[in-house]
Amino acid sequence: MAAVSNQAPGQLDQNFGGDALTLKPESYMSMVWRRFRRHKLAMAGLCFLLLMYLVAVFAPYIATQSYRHTDPPNRLQAPSQEHWMGTDNIGRDLFSRVIWGSRISLSVGFVAAGVAVLLGTVIGALAGYFGGAIDNILMRFTEIVMSFPTFFLLITIVSIVERSIFNIMLVIGLTSWPGLARMVRGQFLSLREQEFVLAARALGASNARIIFRHILPNAMAPVIVSATLRIGGAILTESGLSFLGLGVQEPFPSWGNIINTGRTFLRQAPWITAFPGIFIFLTVLSFNYVGDGLRDALDPRLKD
Secondary structure, three states: OOOOOOOOHHHHHHHHHOOHHHHHOOOOOHHHHHHHHHHHHHHHHHHHHHHHHHHHHHHHHHOOOOOOOOOHOOOOOOOOOOOOEEEOOOOEEHHHHHHHHHHHHHHHHHHHHHOOOOOOHEEEHHHHHHHHHHHHHHHHHHHHHOOOOHHHHHHHHHHHOOOOOHHHHHHHOOOOOHHHHHHHHHHHHHHHOOHHHHHHOOOOOOOHHHHHHHHHHHHHHHHHHHHHHHHHHHHHHHHHHOOOOOOOOOOOOOOHHHHHHHHHHHHOHHHHHHHHHHHHHHHHHHHHHHHHHHHHHHOEEEEE
C-alpha cells in the first residue's frame, strides 16, 4: 500500500513553488515574439532598422552639415575626421547627405509598400470572397498588370508624371501589388469555406463584417510578411530610379541619387558610391531577415 504523505497542502505548494496554480496560458503575441527572438539574424535586422529609423527621425540633429551646403575647394575629399564619409563632386559632406537621404529612402519604401499592401489586400479579398464574375474581372486585371515588365512600366510612368517624392511613392506602390493580391485571394478562397465563416453567415453577418472581422485577421500573417519584404523591394526600386535620374531630384538627397552622383567619379572617389550602397545593402538585407523571422514566427505549423 502506498505511503501517505504527512506534508500539509501549504508545504506541497512551497516545495513545488505553487507554479501549478499560477501558470497562465501564453498569449498569441507573446508566442510570436518568443519565436521571433529565436531568429538571431531577424533580431539583428530589427535592431538595425530601428536604429536607421531613429537616424532618419533625428537627421537634423545627427547630420554635421546641411545637405545643401557646398564647399568647392574641398571637393572629392577622402573620409577624414572633418568629413567622416568624405565629400562629393561639389564639396558637400557625404555623411550629412547619407543621413538626410535615409529619410527619403526609408519613407519611400514604407509608404510605397503600404500602398501596395492596401491595394493588393482589398483586391485579393474581394476576388477570393465573392468569386464568380468579380473574381474573374479582378484577376484578369491583375494578370494584365503583371504581364508588364514592372521596372519599365515604372520608368514610363515616372517620365510622364511630375518627379516629386509623393509621386515616386505612389507609382511604386501602384505597380507592386499584383503578387500580394493573388496571395490574399488564395487565403480567402481557403478560409471562406471554414466553419466560423459559415456560422457568421448563419447569424446574419454582412459581407463586409465577414471579410474584415472574421476572414482578414486570419489571413494577415502572410500579408505582414509580404509587407516587410516589399519595403526592402521598394527601397531598391527607388534607388534604381534615382540612379537613372528618374527618382528624387537634386538637391534633395536619396541613397540612389547619391550613387548616381558618384558613378562618374568611381575611380577618383569610390566612397561616394560605397557608403550609400552599403546602407542600401544592409537595410534591404535587414528587411529580408525580419520577413524571414516573421514568417517562421507566424507559421502555425511550426512546433515549439
